[in-house]
Amino acid sequence: xxxxxxxxxxIHGGAGSSLQGKGGxxxxxxxxxxxxxxxxxxxxxxxxxxxxxxxGCQMLxxxxxxxxxxxxxxxxxxxxxxxxxxxxxxxxxxxGVINVARVKNPIEMALFLQNSPDRVLSDYGSSExxxxxxxPSYNALTDxxxxxxxxxxxxxxxxxxxxxxAEPEMAESSHAGRGTIGVVALDGYGxxxxxxxxxxxxFERIGRVSDSAMPAGNYATQxxxxxxTGIGEDIIDECLAAKIVIRVSDGMSLKEAMLRSFxxxxxxERDLGAIALDATGAISYGxxxxxxxxxxxxxxxxxxxxxxxxxxxxxYC
Numbered sequence: 001x002x003x004x005x006x007x008x009x010x011i012h013g014g015a016g017s018s019l020q021g022k023g024g025x026x027x028x029x030x031x032x033x034x035x036x037x038x039x040x041x042x043x044x045x046x047x048x049x050x051x052x053x054x055x056g057c058q059m060l061x062x063x064x065x066x067x068x069x070x071x072x073x074x075x076x077x078x079x080x081x082x083x084x085x086x087x088x089x090x091x092x093x094x095x096g097v098i099n100v101a102r103v104k105n106p107i108e109m110a111l112f113l114q115n116s117p118d119r120v121l122s123d124y125g126s127s128e129x130x131x132x133x134x135x136p137s138y139n140a141l142t143d144x145x146x147x148x149x150x151x152x153x154x155x156x157x158x159x160x161x162x163x164x165x166a167e168p169e170m171a172e173s174s175h176a177g178r179g180t181i182g183v184v185a186l187d188g189y190g191x192x193x194x195x196x197x198x199x200x201x202x203f204e205r206i207g208r209v210s211d212s213a214m215p216a217g218n219y220a221t222q223x224x225x226x227x228x229t230g231i232g233e234d235i236i237d238e239c240l241a242a243k244i245v246i247r248v249s250d251g252m253s254l255k256e257a258m259l260r261s262f263x264x265x266x267x268x269e270r271d272l273g274a275i276a277l278d279a280t281g282a283i284s285y286g287x288x289x290x291x292x293x294x295x296x297x298x299x300x301x302x303x304x305x306x307x308x309x310x311x312x313x314x315x316y317c
Contacts, residue, residue, distance in 0.1 A: 003188025007043035008281045010296035011035055011056055013066045014179040015229045015273035015289040025306055028065065032295035033302055035059045039183070040297040049185040049193035049225075050088050050111070056183035057084065057107035057195045064142045067179025069105055072140050072199020074149040077206055080140050081123065082199050083213040086110040089192035089220035095119040096213035099200075100126035104138040107197050110213075120213060140199070152203055180212055182227025184220070184277045192277060194218050194225035194241070201232060211235040215242040223279050224248035224257075230272025230289055238265050240274055254278040255316045262286040262313040286314035 013032055019025040039056040047055075061069025061084075072080045084106035085096030095113035097106050099122060109129060113119045121129055180198040187193075196218035198210050210232040211217030217228040219241035226241040235241075240261060247257035254276060265272060266288050273287035275294050285294050285305055295304035298317055308315060 003044070003046065005186070005188055005190050006281060006299040007040065007188050008186040008277050008283055008297065008299060009036060009040050009043060009052065009056075009183070010275040010277060010283055010285065010294060011039070011060065011181070011183045012227060012229050012273065012275045012285075013060060013181050013293040015287055015292045016179070019291055019293075019306060028293055029295070029304060029306055031063050031065055032293065032304060036295050036297050036302050039185070043185060043187055046188065048189070049090075049187040049191045050086065050114070052185040052187060053086065053183045053193045053195040054107055054111050056185070057181060057197050058105050060181035060183070061105050061107060061197055064144075066181050067199045067202075068181040068197040069199075070140045071142050071145060073145055073179065073202030074141075075200060075206060075208075076203050078149060079206075080199060082106045082140070082197065083210050084110045084195070084197035085120075085213040085218045086114060086195045087193065087215075087218055087220040087225070088114060089194070089222050089225055092221065093119065094215060094219070096218075097121050097126040097129070098209055098213045099123040099207070100130065102137045102139065103130050103135050104140070107195055109133070109135070110195070123207075149203070180210075180217070180229040182218065182229060182275060184225040184227050184275055186225075186277045186279070186281055190279060192220050192222065192225040192279060194220040194227045196227045215239070217241055219245045221245055221249050224254060224276060226274050226276045228272060228274045229292075230287075231270070234265070234270035234272050238268065238270055238272070240265065240272060244274065244276060248278055254282045254284050255314070258284045258286050258314045258316070262288065266313060282316065284314055284316045288313065
């Protein structure tokens with residue numbers, strides 16, 4: 001089956017404070033562009049949007065630089081609990097896992113649950129599913145995240161969240177815990193999908209649920225797909241991903257939907273970001289935070305938002 005439209009792809013590795021520091025920006029750019037190159041090559045050779053999204057999320061989960069999968073932050077009790085979701089815009093199915101522990105790629109569990117009658121599982125159910133699928137036990141802990149937690153414990157957990165990017169040079173300067181990863185893809189058959197994965201915000205109360213396994217943070221229809229990042233509670237309060245997608249589904253352009261939604265979020269003093277695609281191939285991204293770690297392929301070239309600081313709430317191409 002030949003491709004009918006030009007595939008498009010956008011990914012993110014979180015949002016938050018500045019990327020100043022030795023090699024911080026260059027290393028994050030290298031990581032994001034590597035994912036874009038591999039996943040886009042899959043799309044132009046016929047991969048479906050859900051398959052591309054899962055592969056992109058796997059690669060970002062496996063990169064210890066980002067707060068998802070390997071390199072996830074520790075919660076207040078020193079444990080890692082991860083959440084991930086996948087939404088297929090064509091089937092209209094949302095699936096995900098919440099606070100799952102000791103697995104390498106939570107997004108793979110979300111993929112399995114696409115074909116389950118019970119499509120969102122919390123901690124105990126996720127653990128049972130991992131055993132059922134015989135997923136090998138995996139320790140996602142890194143030294144940098146452990147040291148971050150130990151330092152915070154000595155300070156009686158005065159910070160409410162962990163650092164967005166795990167870079168040794170930035171351990172002291174990155175104070176914003178908005179480290180989610182996400183992928184939105186439009187495949188060559190005109191189908192959209194969105195996936196989001198996170199280790200949480202770090203140091204949080206046990207049992208806290210992030211936006212990443214909710215339609216608030218990850219949503220897609222046949223018209224648009226959105227993955228969010230930022231302060232999970234702010235994203236939930238705005239119901240950001242679903243809001244943007246529904247506005248597009250109701251006839252608003254992606255640019256209009258993003259601008260209206262981010263204007264509202266800014267007025268409400270939310271701290272968040274999002275990446276988006278629509279069925280026409282339009283690409284958009286937005287942030288109220290200082291930095292959005294996103295990259296995209298527009299069919300011709302790779303671009304990114306790492307140095308996007310022009311004061312605008314959204315970008316569009």
